[in-house]
Amino acid sequence: MPSWPAAIFFDFDGVIVNSEPLHFGAFRQVLAREQIHIDEEEYYRELIGFDDRGAFKHIFAKHQRELDPKTSLRVLTQKKEAMQSLIEKRQYAALPGVEELVRGLWRHYPLAICSGALRDEIELMLEGINLRDCFPVIVAAEDVSVGKPSPEGYLLTTRLVAEHRSLRLMPKDCLVIEDAPTVIRAVKAEGFKTLGVATSYPLSALTEADYAVSSLRAAEVLKHIPQLKVGVI
Numbered sequence: 681m682p683s684w685p686a687a688i689f690f691d692f693d694g695v696i697v698n699s700e701p702l703h704f705g706a707f708r709q710v711l712a713r714e715q716i717h718i719d720e721e722e723y724y725r726e727l728i729g730f731d732d733r734g735a736f737k738h739i740f741a742k743h744q745r746e747l748d749p750k751t752s753l754r755v756l757t758q759k760k761e762a763m764q765s766l767i768e769k770r771q772y773a774a775l776p777g778v779e780e781l782v783r784g785l786w787r788h789y790p791l792a793i794c795s796g797a798l799r800d801e802i803e804l805m806l807e808g809i810n811l812r813d814c815f816p817v818i819v820a821a822e823d824v825s826v827g828k829p830s831p832e833g834y835l836l837t838t839r840l841v842a843e844h845r846s847l848r849l850m851p852k853d854c855l856v857i858e859d860a861p862t863v864i865r866a867v868k869a870e871g872f873k874t875l876g877v878a879t880s881y882p883l884s885a886l887t888e889a890d891y892a893v894s895s896l897r898a899a900e901v902l903k904h905i906p907q908l909k910v911g912v913i
Contacts, residue, residue, distance in 0.1 A: 686789070686790075689792045690782075690792070692802050694860075695857055695859050695877055696805075696811070698774075701772075703797075708723075709758075710762060729828050734827045764800070767801060767805060778809075779811065785910060791815055792841050793806075794837040795819070799820035829860065829866045831867045855872075859876065861881060877896055
């Protein structure tokens with residue numbers, strides 16, 4: 681590609697929107713019905729970076745509980761319903777700097793979202809913060825066979841953005857913006873450059889990222905990646 685990055689991919693929960701508290705509340709509500717208790721520290725320590733299916737698989741295994749197909753379908757459905765209720769109550773907001781940065785980058789780069797969240801959740805929250813038009817490509821949990829921290833979703837995102845914009849894209853041409861160390865590690869192994877944002881984990885946990893910032897405020901991001909083009913909103 682003539683310049684880097686040729687495309688920029690955002691995670692969603694904890695990167696675009698402060699939605700992790702919603703996910704924690706929904707998980708806690710559903711797991712309580714299964715007589716499994718989870719606290720906030722455990723959620724942030726162990727479940728960030730998983731999609732819903734992977735998170736339930738992890739927590740049931742940890743508690744030595746069987747997650748058969750019937751139980752899996754029940755808890756996934758209940759989690760989706762709980763999230764829908766919280767989203768409808770508008771209990772979320774864009775993270776600091778996100779709206780300005782996304783609008784500024786959108787003028788210069790193909791943007792996409794690759795998330796472990798469900799498509800309906802992503803779409804609703806993007807509409808709520810008025811950024812839906814900036815992301816023509818969205819890869820959600822239901823689009824992959826293996827969820828995060830697997831890099832499958834970001835590899836699919838690369839292909840879809842390349843097709844959408846008639847580009848030849850390789851992982852090395854793309855910047856991935858993530859908050860989960862496990863995902864950062866996985867996508868770097870595929871050749872992606874990574875920007876870690878310290879919303880769910882401290883900066884000290886993001887040392888494997890190529891760049892790391894405390895927020896996505898444009899001024900801070902540009903200090904670390906000065907070659908980025910951020911247009912005036």
